[in-house]
Structure formats: structure tokens, C-alpha cells
Amino acid sequence: MPSVASLAELVRTQTALAPAQTMHLQRLVASWNMLADFCFADLVLYVPVSNHPSVDPGGHLRELSDPDEDVLRLVVVGHVRPSTAQTVYRQDLIGRVVTGVARPIVARAMAADQIIEGEVVVADLHETVRVLCVPVRHEGHTIAVLARESIPSVGRSPGELERTYAEIFNRFANMISTGTYPFRLDDSDSKESPRVGDGVVVLDRTRSVEYASPNAVSALHRIGVHANTEGRRLGELGIDDEPIRDAFTVGKPITQEVERGEVIVLLRCIPMLDSQGVSGAVVLFRDVTEVRLRDRLLMSKDATIREIHHRVKNNLQTISSLLQLQARRTGNAEARAAIAESVRRIQSIALVHETLSREAGDEVAFIEIVRPLVQMVEAAVTSAHRAIEFTVTGDAGTLPSQVATPMAIVITELLQNAADHAFPVDRAGAVPDTAAVEVELVRGESELEVRVADNGVGVPAEFELDDATGLGLSIVRALVTSDLRGTISMGVPAGGTGTVVTLRIPLEAFAN
Numbered sequence: 134m135p136s137v138a139s140l141a142e143l144v145r146t147q148t149a150l151a152p153a154q155t156m157h158l159q160r161l162v163a164s165w166n167m168l169a170d171f172c173f174a175d176l177v178l179y180v181p182v183s184n185h186p187s188v189d190p191g192g193h194l195r196e197l198s199d200p201d202e203d204v205l206r207l208v209v210v211g212h213v214r215p216s217t218a219q220t221v222y223r224q225d226l227i228g229r230v231v232t233g234v235a236r237p238i239v240a241r242a243m244a245a246d247q248i249i250e251g252e253v254v255v256a257d258l259h260e261t262v263r264v265l266c267v268p269v270r271h272e273g274h275t276i277a278v279l280a281r282e283s284i285p286s287v288g289r290s291p292g293e294l295e296r297t298y299a300e301i302f303n304r305f306a307n308m309i310s311t312g313t314y315p316f317r318l319d320d321s322d323s324k325e326s327p328r329v330g331d332g333v334v335v336l337d338r339t340r341s342v343e344y345a346s347p348n349a350v351s352a353l354h355r356i357g358v359h360a361n362t363e364g365r366r367l368g369e370l371g372i373d374d375e376p377i378r379d380a381f382t383v384g385k386p387i388t389q390e391v392e393r394g395e396v397i398v399l400l401r402c403i404p405m406l407d408s409q410g411v412s413g414a415v416v417l418f419r420d421v422t423e424v425r426l427r428d429r430l431l432m433s434k435d436a437t438i439r440e441i442h443h444r445v446k447n448n449l450q451t452i453s454s455l456l457q458l459q460a461r462r463t464g465n466a467e468a469r470a471a472i473a474e475s476v477r478r479i480q481s482i483a484l485v486h487e488t489l490s491r492e493a494g495d496e497v498a499f500i501e502i503v504r505p506l507v508q509m510v511e512a513a514v515t516s517a518h519r520a521i522e523f524t525v526t527g528d529a530g531t532l533p534s535q536v537a538t539p540m541a542i543v544i545t546e547l548l549q550n551a552a553d554h555a556f557p558v559d560r561a562g563a564v565p566d567t568a569a570v571e572v573e574l575v576r577g578e579s580e581l582e583v584r585v586a587d588n589g590v591g592v593p594a595e596f597e598l599d600d601a602t603g604l605g606l607s608i609v610r611a612l613v614t615s616d617l618r619g620t621i622s623m624g625v626p627a628g629g630t631g632t633v634v635t636l637r638i639p640l641e642a643f644a645n
Contacts, residue, residue, distance in 0.1 A: 138227070138228055140155070140158060140159055140162055140178075140210045140211055141155055141159065143180075143208060143210045143227070143228060144158065144180060144210055147180075147182050147183065147208045147230075148180045148181065148182060148183050148208065148210075149183035150180065150276055153271070153272075154271050154274075154276045157269075157271040157276070157315070158178065158180070158210065158211070158269070158276070158277060160315040160316070160317075161178070161211075161269065161279070161309070161314075161315045162178065162211045162213070163315070164315050165211075165213055165279075166213060166216070166326075166328065167326075167328070167329055167403075167415075167417070168302060168305055169213045169214060169215040169216075170215050170216055170217045170298075170328060170329035170330065171217075171298045171299070171301045171302040171305070171329055172215070172265075172281050172283075172298070172299065172302040173215055173217050173218035173283065173295065173298070173299075174215060174218065174221070174281045174282060174283035175212065175213070175214055175215065175220055175221045175222055175281075175282045175283065176211075176212070176213050176279060176280070176281055176282075177209055177211070177212050177226055177279075177280045177282055178209065178210050178211035178212070178269075178277055178278075178279055178280075179207040179208070179209060179210075179231070179236070179239050179243075179277060179278045179279075179280060180207060180208055180210050180276070180277045181205060181206070181207055181243065181277075182206040182207060182208050182230060205232065205233035205240050205243075206230055206231070206232055206233070207230065207231055207232075207233070207236065207239060207240075207278075208228070208229070208230045209226040209227055209228065209229045209230075209231070210227065210277070211227065212225050212226045212227050216328060216329070216330055217298075217329060217330060218283075219284075221258070221262060221282050221283060221284060222257075222258075222282075235253075236253065236264075236280075237253065238250075238251045238253060238264050238266050238280075239264070239266050239278045239280055241266075242266030242267070242268055242278050243266075243268060243275055243278050246268050246270075246275050247268065247310075248265065248266065248267050248268070248306060248307075248310055249265075249266050250263075250264065250265045250266070251263075251264060252264065252285070260284070261284075261285065262282050262283065262284065263282070263283050263284070263285045264280050264281065264282050265280065265281040265306070266278050266279070266280050266281075267279040267280070267281070267306045267309050267310055268309075268310050269309055269310075270309070270310060270311060270312035271312055272312065273312070279306075279309060281302070281306075293344075294346060294347075297335060297344050297346075298329070298333075301333075301335065301405075301415060304405045304407075304412070304413075305405065307407070308405065308406055313406045314406075316384075316385045316386060317385075318385045326388070326401060326417070326419075327399055327401050327417035327418060327419030328417070328419070329417065330348065331348060331352070331417060331418055331419040331420070332345075332346055332348035332349030332350075332351065332352045332417065332418035332419070333345075333346040333348075333349055333415060333416070333417060333418075334346070334349045334362070334367075334415075334416040334418065335413065335414075335415060335416075336377070336402075336413050336414040336415075336416060337412075337413050338411070338412055338413055339366075340366050340367075340374070340377055340378070340381060340414070341364055341365060341366050342362040342363055342364065342365055342366070342367070343363070343413070344363075345362045345363070348418075349416075349418050350362070352398055352418040352419075352420055353370070353372075353418070355396045355398070355420060356372070356391060356393035356394075356396050356398055357371070357393050357394070358370045358371060358372065367416070372391060372400075373389075373391065375389075376388070376389040376400065376402055377402045377414065377416065380402040380403070380404050380411075380414060381404060381411050381414065384404050384406060384410070384411055385404065386401060386402065386403045386404070387401070387402050388400070388401045388402075389401075390421070395422065396420065396422050397420070397421050397422045398418055398419065398420055398421065398422075399418070399419040399420075399421045400416060400417075400418060401416065401417045401419075402414050402415075402416045403415045403416075403417070440490075443486070443487075443490035445483075445486045446483045446486035446487045446490060449479050449480075449482055449483035449486065450480075450483055452479055453476050453479045453480055453483065456472050456475055456476050456479070457472075457476055459472060460472040460473060460476075473513070474549070474604075474605070477509065477510070477513065477545055477549065478542055478545060478546075478608075480509060481506055481509070481541040481542050481544075481545040482538060482541065482542065484502050484505050484506060484509075484541060485497065485502055485534065485537050485538045485541050488501050488502055488537075495533055495534050496531040496532060496533050496534070497531060497532060497534060497537050498530070498531050499528075499529040499530065499531070499532045499537055499540070499574070500525070500528050500529060500574070502537060502541050503525055503529070503541075503544060503572060503574065504525055506541060506544055506545055506548070507523045507524075507525055507544075507548065507572060508523075509545075510523065510545060510548040510549055510552065511523045513549075514549070514552040514553075520568065521552055521556060521568040521569065521570060522568065522569040522570070523548070523569075523570050523571075523572075524569070524570075524571045524572070525571075525572045525573075525574070526571065526572070526573045526574070527573050527574035527575050527576070528574055528576060529574040529576050529581055529583070530576045532581070532640075533643050535616075535643060536581075536617060536638065536640070536643050539612040539613075539616040539617055540583070540617065540638070542608065542612060543583075543608075543609050543612050543613060543617075543636065544572060544583065544585065546605040546606070546608055546609045547585040547605075547609060547634055548570060548572070548585065549605060550603075550605050550606065550609075551570045551585065551587040551589065551632070552570070554589070555568075555570070555587040555588075555589025555590060555591075555631060555632060556568045556587075556589045556590070557590060567588065568587075568588070568589065569587065569588050570585065570586070570587045571584075571585070571586050571587075572584070572585055573585075573586070579639065579640055579641045580637055580638065580639055580640060581636075581637070581638040581640055582635065582636065582637050582638075583635070583636040583638070584633055584634070584635050584636075585633070585634045586626045586631060586632070586633035586634075587631045587632055587633075588626070588630055588631040589630075589631045589632065590631075591625060591630065591631055591632050592623065592632055596623075598610070598621065598622070598623050609621065613636055613638075617636075617638045618638070618639060618642050619636055619637050619638040619639060620636070620637045621634065621635070621636050622634070622635045623635075
């Protein structure tokens with residue numbers, strides 16, 4: 134199924150609207166779920182297609198002495214369905230181009246710059262559709278038409294809720310036609326904004342309740358408000374009405390949470406404007422108790438996990454300190470070297486836990502582990518007479534802890550192995566001035582590739598990785614093939630000197 138183009142892409146490729154006008158339409162589409170619910174109908178957004186006699190270079194409809202509706206072509210850049218009623222169209226209309234003949238009411242509304250209502254026979258549906266066309270104005274120009282499209286109802290009188298919601302939609306439609314809606318400033322998060330079905334309270338100019346939907350009454354009951362709301366302000370009912378006062382004062386929507394005991398309700402106040410200013414407001418209520426409790430549980434879980442990682446890191450550092458103390462008390466040079474290797478392995482694991490203790494979740498930015506690891510090894514193997522340059526290139530992105538921990542140990546072992554064997558010291562105990570080791574990280578779609586390359590003497594011709602008996606390479610081989618389910622290979626770098634160890638780790642094996 135072909136993907137649906139975005140509003141911005143459709144406007145850019147098929148219309149002559151300016152960026153500011155496109156932004157106005159994007160704000161409208163971001164908030165029009167509420168409008169569709171209030172009018173119990175599909176909402177369709179039409180914009181004139183550019184390069185036609187009826188559209189001037191600025192994207193505005195020209196005044197034609199004898200408008201030929203067939204000349205005008207319109208592209209549908211937005212389509213939303215109501216959650217309060219059945220949709221008219223099963224398929225999205227976005228991207229369709231229609232003529233003024235097919236949608237004469239839309240063409241007339243745009244030409245006359247007025248709200249026009251009528252009926253049109255839609256060929257795809259083989260039935261009549263009731264259409265209310267609202268010109269969308271921006272800075273004095275009509276840039277689009279918002280059409281409310283529904284199947285005419287027959288034989289049933291609308292109830293109080295339907296009449297109230299229809300009146301609310303009409304008030305917002307007038308705001309759209311005068312350019313005062315959508316609001317330029319809006320604090321809403323569309324993912325969390327209450328829907329009309331969650332509960333609606335209508336306020337008049339004095340901020341008193343004109344109407345409360347049954348779901349709004351239920352929401353008020355859940356926060357302990359059982360009194361009759363009609364004719365009273367929410368502040369008189371014990372609800373903090375500061376966001377409502379702010380919405381009336383600044384003339385823009387305000388969203389705030391109200392918490393009463395164990396119940397949390399999201400309150401969103403949307404002012405309605407007329408020529409005299411704020412004429413009232415719609416207040417939407419949504420019970421977000423379960424959502425917030427789940428968020429708090431997740432935050433508590435994340436905090437607990439971070440604390441565990443912090444304590445594990447501290448314990449590992451304590452073990453590391455005890456081993457270092459033991460090494461200083463040991464007279465055997467071979468034993469001290471073995472203890473030092475164990476300390477580096479423990480410190481590499483501690484680095485992973487330290488990074489995880491600062492992050493939420495169980496994934497870590499691996500570059501934040503690799504760089505300290507390299508610095509740790511560099512500090513351990515370099516001195517005034519032994520200089521090796523260590524570098525890190527590329528980025529592995531974020532990795533789950535079950536990958537990051539063994540990878541940290543593997544890289545530590547490979548760096549230590551390169552420092553110990555790639556650069557033999559001369560009689561003065563120094564290594565070549567050009568000694569260098571590079572760690573390269575390459576993140577693919579499904580695989581992580583890590584290369585540790587040096588410019589040293591290389592490995593003997595008879596060397597076989599699978600036959601290596603050294604502890605460091607044995608650890609590397611075991612961790613890569615078992616814990617990381619990957620592969621390891623050793624060869625000569627592209628430059629022709631030294632050694633490169635290549636690890637390939639299949640990341641899909643660790644996907645959640």
C-alpha cells in the first residue's frame with residue numbers, strides 16, 4: 134500500500150502556499166481531532182492546486198468575473214475521522230485532487246470567502262453527502278477550505294449533547310474563517326490531549342458552567358465534585374481554576390493536571406473567541422490516573438535499576454582496590470602482573486555499570502564506555518619511554534547491557550594484547566615512535582562491527598587464533614562466540630603492516 138504524503142510535502146509540491154501559511158494549516162490539523170468529534174463528521178482540508186488561472190502566485194483565489202468551477206482544482210492535504218460517529222469515507226482522501234465541478238460548494242466557499250453549506254453527490258459513495266465548507270483564513274487571506282462532510286440524518290431529532298457539540302463546532306468554524314483559530318501559541322501535547330469523548334464542560338463569558346457532558350460529570354465525581362455544576366464556576370466547586378483564568382486572560386489554551394487523592398485528571402481549557410474577545414471556553418477532562426501511576430512505577434523501576442548499577446559499580450571498585458592492595462604486598466612480579474590484568478577486567482565491567490547508573494533503561498551509549506576504556510589501558514601501558522597512541526573512530530550507538538558488558542571486556546583484552554605483543558621494546562625499553570592502536574566502531578542495521586588494529590610487528594605466520602592458549606585471547610574468543618553470538622577474525626590491515634582483529638556481532642539476536 135503506498136505511503137500517504139505529509140501535509141507539508143503535498144503543500145510544497147502541489148500548491149503555492151508560503152511556509153507561514155503551511156504552518157497555519159499544520160497547527161489546524163494538529164488540533165482538529167477535537168473539531169471532528171464535536172461535529173460528528175469527517176473533516177477534509179482542501180487547498181487550491183497551483184499553476185491555474187484561479188490561483189494567484191501567492192496561493193490565493195483570484196476574483197473571476199465569471200468563475201468557471203472546472204478551472205479550479207483542489208488537493209486534499211488533510212483528512213480526519215470522528216471518534217464520536219461513523220466515518221463517511223473508508224479510505225483516506227489525502228493526496229486526491231478534485232475539481233470545482235466535483236466539489237462545487239468548496240469552490241464557492243473559497244471564491245466567496247464565506248461559510249457555505251449544501252449537499253453533493255459523491256460518485257465513489259453513490260450517495261449524497263452533507264457538506265459545510267469553512268474558509269481557512271491566515272493574515273487576511275483564504276488559503277484553504279475546511280469541509281465538514283457527513284451523511285444526512287433522517288427522522289431523528291438531535292439531543293442536548295449533539296446540539297451543544299454542534300454549536301461548539303460552529304463557534305470554532307467562525308474562528309477559523311476569521312483567522313483566530315488555530316492558536317499561534319499552544320501548550321498542548323497532542324498525544325496526551327483529552328478527547329471530546331473523555332468529558333466536556335462549556336463555560337460562558339463569566340467562566341460559569343453552561344453545560345457538562347455525562348462523561349465530564351463522571352470525571353468530576355471521581356475527583357470528589359458531586360454538586361450541580363450549572364451556573365457555577367469551577368473554582369466554586371473546589372477545583373483550582375487558575376488555568377481557566379489564565380486561558381481567558383491570554384486567549385490561548387492552557388493544560389493542567391488536577392490531583393485529588395488517588396485520582397489524577399488532565400484539564401484542558403480552550404477559549405472561544407468572537408469580535409469582542411473571549412466569549413467562553415471548552416474544558417476537556419481526561420482521567421489519566423492509570424497512565425500516571427504507570428509512569429511513576431516505570432520511573433521508580435528505572436531509579437531502582439540505576440541504583441543497583443551504582444551499587445554494583447561501587448562493589449567492583451572495592452574489589453579492584455583490594456586486589457591492587459594485594460598486588461602491592463606481593464613480591465612475585467608474575468603474580469602482580471596477573472592481578473593487574475584482573476583489575477583492568479574488573480574496571481572495564483565497572484565502567485559499564487557506572488554508565489548504566491546514569492541512564493534510564495537498560496541500554497547505554499557504547500562510545501561513553503569505549504573512550505574511558507581506551508584511556509584506562511593507555512594510562513596503564515604508556516610511560517615516558519613507552520608511548521603508544523590510542524584512537525577511537527566511529528560510533529556503535531546504544532547497546533543493551535548484555536552486549537555492552539562483554540564487549541567492554543573484549544576490547545580491553547584486545548587493547549592490552551596489542552600493547553603487550555605488537556610493539557617489542559628495544560634495549561632501552563622503548564617502543565617505536567609511530568606505535569599506534571585504533572578502535573573502529575561501525576554500526577549497521579543488524580550488525581555491529583568492531584575493529585582493533587595496530588601497526589606493530591604482526592602475528593607469526595604459523596599463528597592460528599583458534600589454537601591460541603593465552604588467557605586474554607581465550608577470554609575474547611569465549612565471550613565473542615558464546616555471550617555475543619558473533620564471529621572473530623584476525624588478519625593484516627589494509628596498510629600491510631601490523632594486525633587487525635575484526636569482531637562482528639549480530640544485534641538482532643539481542644533485540645527485545
